[in-house]
Amino acid sequence: MCQLLFEVIEYKVFFISYFANNNSKLMNVNSCFKIIRRVTLLFLLVFFASCLTNVEEDMIELEPNACAEITFAATIKPIIDANCIQCHGSGGIFPELTTHTLIQSHAGSVKSEVVSREMPKQGSLTQDEIDAIVCWVDNGALNN
Ligand code: HEC
Secondary structure, three states: OOOOHHHHHHHHHHHHHHHHHHOOOOOHHHHHHHHHHHHHHHHHHHHHHHHHHHHHHHOOOOOHHEEEHHOOOHHHHHHHHHHHHHHHHHOOOOOOOOHHHHHHHOOOHHHHHHHOOOOOOOOOOHHHHHHHHHHHHHHHOOOO
């Protein structure tokens, strides 16, 4: 957000020094300050406008896209296989988490166990992995 801040400050400094150096000989001090004030005002407006625009972009882009790239095949299955299957494999501890159907039918409790960090027992998931599972379950635990 507000990436333009530094650019704006740079250009402002550039313009102020430009007018101060080149035009002070030609203009009287008052008109030079008028220009500096106008340039400052202009860039403040540009700066705030860019902040407002960026906030809107963030809200439009980040919210729906946060879960869009998460699929069962590419993201969720590998997390479960690497962190859960050693205990929740077939013939292991209930619930079995070896297939999409089995994972989906326990999706709610999988989500709450990983969010509370009760699971994986004797291990841990990164925050990104937990967020991915939450996204996927909230999206309907699809077989995508
Ligand atoms: C080291 C073994 C182990 C690992 C790894 C493990 N679990 Fe478990 N899990 C258990 C045990 C044991 C239980 C039985 C309840 C308890 O002891 O807390 C359990 C229970 C559960 C339950 C049922 C909880 C309830 O009370 O209804 C869920 C859901 C679950 N695990 C999900 C997961 C997920 C998801 C992962 C991987 C991110 C995972 N577990 C990794 C051992 C493990």
